[in-house]
Amino acid sequence: MSVIALEAVSRWYGNVLGLSRVSLEFEPGVTALLGPNGAGKSTLLKLVTGLLRPSAGTVSVLGEAPFANPTIYARLGLVPEEEEFRARVSAVDWLEYLLRLHGFGEADAAARARKALSEVGLDSAAETRVTTFSRGMKQRLRIAQAVAHDPDILVFDEPLTGLDPVGRRDVIDSIRRWGSQGKTVLVSSHILHEVELMTREVVLMNAGKVMASGNIHEIRRLMEAHPHRILITTPDPKRLATRLIDQDGLHSISFSEERSQVELETQEPDRFYALLTELVLDDAATIHEISSPDDNLEAVFHYLVGK
């Protein structure tokens, strides 16, 4: 049984379709939800965290329907999307209150609150009123309240919003760490290169539908309509191009003496990587660098979503 499972889930807001027949399963580890605005990422996260009910289909978290289900919430932490936080409380009081709602005793709640604030770098601002916090500090506090009770499932809606570069790096590292600890972590984000630093497991969404899901390389491999581009830096590009031009599965090849580069397009990148290795071993070519400029999230996203 998967930790989180959605089966043919649809969600409408009046006449507007938020999510359309989505079936997905999430296992421990980090999974990123990617898509442009209005793709349905937040709707999916709200369904998973039981803030919304599906219009059709079923959502199950740890085998139970999550809507207003306290059993699930004991094991779940949510970082909601950024919204104004105007409670007139200090960070530590707020966290203590939330932890006490989890059933922790007064002393335990206080200790956990301090620890969570320390983990997100807010220990010096623990007694400060949240209304005076900067955007980044509020985001850190959102993260602290989600992890303070040590949940098994973590749901982050745009967790990097408002954070400075150091904060982003810290959060990315933490998310990777929680994933490697066996927690099920769902992250929605627009920032593709930062998502790539968190995980290779992605769900690409657009217009309320899932366009692809799984390992980013696997998804890329399956996209036959878009041949892979391989960029090779070599001192003799003309010679290398001559050696490769007869190969089966080659869509196109070009070279530039000026940039010392050969660029080829193929449907079978793995075969070409092996061939290039053989050429180097046979002293038939000298290769300084091999890269695949479109074997990344951005290219996949661009190809699938067209944006």
Next chain:
Amino acid sequence: MSTSRLLLVAQWNFSQLLWSPRTLAMGVLAGTPVLIALVYRAAVLFEIAPKGTDFGVFATLTATVSFPFVAPMLSLFYASGVTSDDVEAGTMRYLLTRPIARSELLAGKMLGMLVMVLFLFLPPFVIGFYLIVAPSGWQEVGTRFPALLWDVLAGILGLFAYNGLFSLAGTVLKRPLLFGLFFVFGWQAGAAIVPGTARYLTITHYLSSLLPHGSFQGTLARLMGQPSSNTEAILALLAIGLGTHALAIWVFTQKEL
């Protein structure tokens, strides 16, 4: 339902409301009986006010200001924000994703609100009584004390009923204030002077039936119908309070926020 978590929510909610600047503004409204009592004392001192019984002054104050205006306004202000306060403050989602049943969460919040309005309403009301009646002597205070207790009981029941109704409005409607304004100053005022059973659908009817020193509804309203008996009034206010609170909780458990 876990009592300890319910009380925790109530306590948190009360403390949040207590230290909010809004409560300072509401405190001015709630303090009206004290203000009027002080003005009365000054008027007596400077012989401006015509002579009359002090308790009569307190009864008039109760019938014209405390019960028809201060009580429903306090209740409307706090209870109508039972869910919207957290939505506006951006704290609702954090609360909804805690391992506490929504029914407990809302019940706790409503309990906190009820304590808040009682805290604001009752002390100035009682202080007003002493400021007005005590100068007539402690014997007078002793004589009138049962009436004060009866007023306090009516206040508690009335605020319980109003809080329930406005909490329900706050949970169901986008603009509960509009409903509350219409209910208190439109419907209740209108229904009281219409012959028939419409007055039974108001809170003022039962509240004024309970007051020992006469109705706070107008002469026309008194002509239109007899007050209910004390037992009926108490049961009706309890039923309104319990029913509306329960309904508000049910709506909240079903609501997507």
Next chain:
Amino acid sequence: MPLHDLSYQRFEGGRTEQLARSLAIARMTTSLLLKRRSFLLLLCACWIPVIARAAQIYVARYVPQASEFVTVTARLWQEFLTQQVEYLPVLLVALYAGAGAISTDLSSGAFVAYLSKPISRFDYFLGKAIPVFLAILVVTLVPALALFGVYLSVANDFGVLETAPLLPLSVIAYSLWIGLYFTVFVLAISCLSRSGRVAGAGFVALALGSGIVLSGMMAALRLPSPPASLSMIGATIDSAHVFFGNVSSGDTPYLSIVAMTSLMLLSAFVLRRRLGSAEVAS
């Protein structure tokens, strides 16, 4: 050109007049209001007294038996307008359209967004005031004029207008006065809070409470009723005598006019302080 001109570039294109920018805000706010079914329903409900008054005009004309106790005089329009104030319609409409008008902008950050455009704070105020003002006129001036229409179509003569030729002007002036008074006041309350609900409660408490508390105090002191000028609703009703030209010895309408003007000035001062303060824009 390796070096670019980095100096301030002034916009040299054409711009609309200043008033047009306020109207843009007003148009947007009005259209948002009119899209809400609950607001339209409220406006319809506020027109119910018009039906009663129209029936009164009809009965006075066509039911001779009723002519003794149902008459149509200039007083009908004054009573209609004062009752729209006394029996909540004006209050409800001002509350709906005005209580959240500025507070919502303050909480959502829209206020700062508005001020980042080439509009002044007064333009912004005007843009917010026009929809509230118009909404109040929809439940005062428009139905009062509609009653003229009913009267002229039902009656065979111009009796009322012959005896009170300035009546239409009185109706227009008094309606505008009511609109101005409640608009400025509700917006002043709105700018004091970031929550429309809190602002609304404050508006209701002050608008109704001023009269209720004072009456209660005077009753408790066994003194005569307080001057109408000390209550918001009372002053509005009392001031009608000036506009309809029927000031009698017992009335204090000029005092009410002064009290209302003072409250409007105070409201304008509050608006100026709040909208003009840096704290709001932060």
